[in-house]
Amino acid sequence: MQGGIMRKAYLFDWGDTLMVDFPNTQGKMCNWETVQAVDGALEMLASLSQKGHLLYVATGADDSSVQDIELAFERVGLSQFISGYFCKSNIGLSKGSSEFYQRITNKLGVEPSQLTMVGDSLEKDVISAIEAGLNAVWFNPRGLEKESHSNFRTISQLHELSI
Template sequence: MFDWGDTLMVDTPGQTGPMCDWPTVQAVDGAKACLQRLSRFSPCHLATNAEDSTEMQIRLALKRAGLSDYIQRIFCRENLGMGKTDADYYVAITEKLNVIPESITMVGDSLERDVQQAIKAGLKAVWFNPKNTQIQSNYTIITQLDKLI
């Protein structure tokens, strides 16, 4: 099972409000191909820290980017009642999915919010690091989403 952070969509600087209302909504390079492949073998869900979007608005943004068909469930502030900085965020997701934490791999672009928090909650994690930021770590790191396939 794969859980995606805000890794799938391009966060356009200067845009505010729900992403579904932005003039342009686009997927990160390789996101669609990666989801097409992975979703055939394992459920894919989205865990986002979006503060100003409802689950329905997030689904609409995913549709605009051509990704909605590959995402089963969306977890956000609206339906969890908390954000990624809350220690129980990933625990709440595993409870809602009724799975053990080790069965989920979190793929995220934030080392602190996605990878480290997910690992603390018992999930596996992959850091999507497209800028190839160099750090000493034992984390699994990819710089392109097609490397996940």
């Protein structure tokens, strides 16, 4: 609580939501020769952070530790805004099930409705988060057709989150 008002908390997917996941590059992103933030990620995270929101990463990167993920974020200047990282190594599950998100809410000590998951995978980021009781935003920069769900917001550019 800050000033009697509950701060919002966001969970962000990593690959192709905050950082570019180059499809032909193998290994841990922290070791890639080239790493790049998604357009608008730095500005959006800065804006949400300045508003007092808590920002976390929830990733399905099974082969990366929390330290590996943080190192990749440091390389593109995004780590300064991130309060924590959730992945298979510290959650004990791969992303894609509602249980993954339930474990995060337990670790954070918050109600699911206090978290908003933002990601580019309709199934792993949005649907499974909603099934766990979280709010969700589908980051859909390619303009893919969405299923007939009306209980989540869709954005095509990251700056739309901070509006």
